[in-house]
Amino acid sequence: MxxxxxxxxxxxxxxxxxxxxxxxxYDLAALDSHAAELAATLPSNCELFYAVKANSDLPILQTLAPYVRGFEVASGGELDWVRRHFPDTPVIFGGPGKLDTELAAALEQDVELLHVESLGELRRLAWLARSTDRQADVLLRINLALGGVPATTLTMGGRATPFGIDSGQLPQCLTWLARHPEIRLHGFHFHLMSHQLDADAHLALLSRYFRQARQWREQFGLTINHLNVGGGIGINYREPERQFDWPAFSAGLTALVESENMQDWRIRFEPGRYLTAxxxxxxxxxxxxxxxxxxxxxxxxxxxxxxxxxxxxxxxxxxxxxxxxxxxxxxxxxxxxxxxxxxxxxxxxxxxxxxxxxxxxxxxxxxxxxxxxxxxxxxxxxxxxxxxxxxxxxxxxxxxxxxxxxxx
Ligand SMILES: Cc1ncc(COP(=O)(O)O)c(C=O)c1O
Missing domain, CATH: 2.40.37.10 (Lyase, Ornithine Decarboxylase; Chain A, domain 1)
Structure with a gap:
């Protein structure tokens, strides 16, 4: 045992x-050492955020706080909860269907980056930012074609889903952004699937993300350096003795960051399940x-x-x-x-x-x-x-x- x-x-x-x-x-000692291992084995330009939706209990967040750079929230309720207990911890805010009140709260509460899901959301955010004389810092969440990367049982992209912006609409969003200085674009967000059990398949997915982000930066002449690669590492409930191979993944990631020339990017992970399950x-x-x-x-x-x-x-x-x-x-x-x-x-x-x-x-x-x-x-x-x-x-x-x- x-x-x-x-x-x-x-x-x-x-x-x-x-x-x-x-x-x-909940075994907080086990959580502590698991989070410590993840944080210690990521390459130096990679940052760990925790997707609070997986489990937002206060003792869980308190145990994770020393090891994560911040928390990812997906609602005004999560934002309030995290801000109330961790007033100084960086918070990023994603998810579909954000209310005006939630966008306004994000601006007011200095959310570090908002992950925008559509041109409509961008427009509402710009309107709110102008009306409060603020600037909004954003990533665009993009739904990419997956191109040969195997899907998992919970796929949020690579096909028609309500999540993120269809990559075909990116030029339109960038043209619009060029005329709206109240929104500052810092980069892209991709979260295409959860339940990833295979370290090699996850590295293959990340390699696609890296190439795509670099290509768009060059193609559109963007001054951006943030890439959020989402969460998605799975737990093998059916064969518990065969879990995601984190040591192989983190070693492969270090090599991938170098081989794909990603050292000048800030790469963010926002896992939920893999941290706390x-x-x-x-x-x-x-x-x-x-x-x-x-x-x-x-x-x-x-x-x-x-x-x-x-x-x-x-x-x-x-x-x-x-x-x-x-x-x-x-x-x-x-x-x-x-x-x-x-x-x-x-x-x-x-x-x-x-x-x-x-x-x-x-x-x-x-x-x-x-x-x-x-x-x-x-x-x-x-x-x-x-x-x-x-x-x-x-x-x-x-x-x-x-x-x-x-x-x-
Ligand atoms: C945008 C986003 N980020 C992160 C996560 C966390 O995913 P997981 O718990 O699979 O790591 C989710 C889960 O739905 C998500 O939608």
Missing amino acids: NRSLARVTEAVHLACTDEPLCAYI ACGYYAMQVLDIKQCFGRHFAVGRGGTHHFRTPYAQGHSHPFLVLPREHWPYPFPRPGVEQTEITVVGQLCTPKDVLATDAPVGRLRVGDLLVFPYAGAYAWHISHHDFLRHLHPRHIYLSAQEPVHAANQ
Whole structure:
């Protein structure tokens, strides 16, 4: 068992009471060392921002803050949240459908760069900037044709999507920008896909980004040096032992920056999932085990209203079983051995499935199921109030202290 899992297991057992457990546990020590490694192994002209949408909990942001140059926000709510707690940390603001109030707040709160999604958004931003006598610093988010780069299961570009500006419209945007000095263009933003599991394929994608940005800089005579290459590094939920090869990626990136002559660019990464997924665990205690039409089902406390990740990504989420010996009832304990089981939650919908036909050695009512890789796009993408079940506990295992009675 690795160190993080050992800490989490201890915390889960400590958190158990007479009431069946349902909790998120975040290992901040693991997050700390993961973020430190990423920050330390990027080439010197590459900067790390964190895409807050993946998990905006304050202890998560506080743990990441020393290692990232700043935070990427995608709404006025995220902007307010980050500014309230990190008034001096650089913030960049992207995402579709920005309101005038959000653009105005970005200008007022000195967002370092706004990632603009359309000519219409540029026009509204210029109008707001003029009316408040400010200048706006922007990157243009461009949707590029992918040209031979393999797509992933979550692709935001390279085809018709609502994200970014079609590259064919770039000349029009640049002509418009030349007449609007209240907007200062610093470069381009590309985020074409998430769930990238292959380090070589990601390097191939970045190499396309680098060439495209350099070519446009020359072709249009632009004085720009910022390139935001988005997030998108994935987590392998289906084969957890085969994760993205970060050491190979960072070594390849250092070589790529040199071979593509990108040393004079500021290259920004804004990952979400890859930074925080692995520090989070969702734990549920088994309430019932039953057989139906030849299949075994374990009903756990909680479900997809807390942990929507498996449903959202269409996978069977890996889990491990932590046995609990406590059995308070005067009748035999239901359980199964050496079989396959489907893990569901407490919702009245057949879609409330976390794992399908997963092999288990032994599972009994009252045992605990722990789902790893639940630190990103998990609680924050879930429909918490469906059925008005109580929310899970949120336990943060501090980087400084040993595991002790769980804090909420
Ligand atoms: C513009 C942008 N940047 C960064 C991210 C973070 O992506 P990921 O969590 O896959 O790294 C997203 C996710 O949707 C995004 O849309």
